[in-house]
Amino acid sequence: MLNLYRRAVLGVAGFAPVAGVAKRYGPRLGARRFVAGDDAAEALDALVELRSSGREVIVDVLGEYVATADAARAMAAEVAVTIETLTRAGIAPVVSVKPTQVGLALDRDLAAEHVLQLALDAEAAGGSLALDMEDVRYVDGTLELLTRTWAGGAARTSGVLQAYLHRTPGDLEALIAAAPDPRALQVRIVKGAYAERPDLVHGDMRAIRRAFVALSERAWRAGAQVNVATHDERLILETAAFVRGANLSADKLEFQLLYGVKPGLQRTLAEAGHAVRIYVPIGRDWYGYFSRRLAERPANLAVVLRGLVG
Numbered sequence: 001m002l003n004l005y006r007r008a009v010l011g012v013a014g015f016a017p018v019a020g021v022a023k024r025y026g027p028r029l030g031a032r033r034f035v036a037g038d039d040a041a042e043a044l045d046a047l048v049e050l051r052s053s054g055r056e057v058i059v060d061v062l063g064e065y066v067a068t069a070d071a072a073r074a075m076a077a078e079v080a081v082t083i084e085t086l087t088r089a090g091i092a093p094v095v096s097v098k099p100t101q102v103g104l105a106l107d108r109d110l111a112a113e114h115v116l117q118l119a120l121d122a123e124a125a126g127g128s129l130a131l132d133m134e135d136v137r138y139v140d141g142t143l144e145l146l147t148r149t150w151a152g153g154a155a156r157t158s159g160v161l162q163a164y165l166h167r168t169p170g171d172l173e174a175l176i177a178a179a180p181d182p183r184a185l186q187v188r189i190v191k192g193a194y195a196e197r198p199d200l201v202h203g204d205m206r207a208i209r210r211a212f213v214a215l216s217e218r219a220w221r222a223g224a225q226v227n228v229a230t231h232d233e234r235l236i237l238e239t240a241a242f243v244r245g246a247n248l249s250a251d252k253l254e255f256q257l258l259y260g261v262k263p264g265l266q267r268t269l270a271e272a273g274h275a276v277r278i279y280v281p282i283g284r285d286w287y288g289y290f291s292r293r294l295a296e297r298p299a300n301l302a303v304v305l306r307g308l309v310g
């Protein structure tokens with residue numbers, strides 16, 4: 001049922017007239033709840049507040065599927081400015097980048113150049129870069145980017161694997177084999193946010209949850225750090241129990257949640273002593289990201305509709 005809802009929302013969101021109206025009225029539609037500011041400087045208060053309550057941050061400059069090399073260069077420059085702004089504010093620059101925002105859909109070499117430079121910049125300032133995982137057309141390219149970035153010397157660069165895809169267990173094995181040191185490997189496990197062809201994904205939530213846990217456990221057995229990125233309390237309990245039961249050191253598990261989603265759960269996890277990192281989007285290109293958040297939860301769509309009539 002939720003699957004159908006998700007496909008419907010993402011389908012309508014991709015329809016140009018809808019996108020045009022939504023972009024005009026975005027802030028009124030509630031986009032601000034999920035996006036901390038137009039740039040890093042504007043988001044600093046929110047970042048400081050999160051950190052003062054024991055939650056670390058990973059900042060994402062919104063943008064995806066850029067159409068020209070110039071646009072890819074401009075996005076990479078914005079991420080570079082973000083790294084500088086965070087560093088100047090005394091925040092280790094941990095940033096997340098979407099591969100198609102720095103040119104993956106246009107030219108793999110161009111994207112690889114951008115990603116490596118940004119990853120080296122972030123690591124030099126005591127942070128690191130994560131490569132988000134986008135729709136299934138870009139999974140191979142993204143995994144290649146990751147291994148190229150490691151080979152270029154940015155060993156702390158982390159990746160994302162989507163539990164809903166049937167192919168993901170094989171991708172995890174490939175990453176473990178390619179990692180310079182599997183014990184230094186860092187991987188974010190998510191359920192997956194895109195409307196994919198039904199034959200490519202698990203059809204129901206129970207199967208996705210099972211896949212999520214199996215991937216996490218496999219990565220832990222290989223010695224990796226797993227960033228459990230979910231708001232699903234069942235998965236949070238189950239993964240935390242595995243880490244305790246297997247006597248893994250606490251730094252092998254980090255919970256990651258989205259800015260504006262379940263803030264109470266975020267605080268509870270931090271207060272219980274877990275490593276918690278909040279994924280904080282910034283920037284003006286919020287439409288695709290916002291549509292995926294609406295697609296995850298019917299109640300979010302109600303907020304939008306109230307904004308339209310209110």
Ligand SMILES: Cc1cc2nc3c(=O)[nH]c(=O)nc-3n(C[C@H](O)[C@H](O)[C@H](O)COP(=O)(O)OP(=O)(O)OC[C@H]3O[C@@H](n4cnc5c(N)ncnc54)[C@H](O)[C@@H]3O)c2cc1C
Pocket residue numbers: 131132133134160162190191192193194229230231232233256257258261262278279292293294296297300
């Ligand atoms: C830190 C982080 C990074 C991510 N990176 C990626 C990525 O690189 N690639 C990718 O494909 N996906 C990514 N995702 C999204 C992910 O794939 C899921 O679409 C998203 O997390 C929703 O699934 P869930 O695991 O939270 O469980 P769900 O079953 O969707 O939700 C569990 C509970 O949380 C609540 N909830 C979930 N989402 C919302 C929301 N938007 N607003 C309000 N309540 C909500 C639900 O109502 C439910 O109560 C990321 C998610 C997180 C947390």
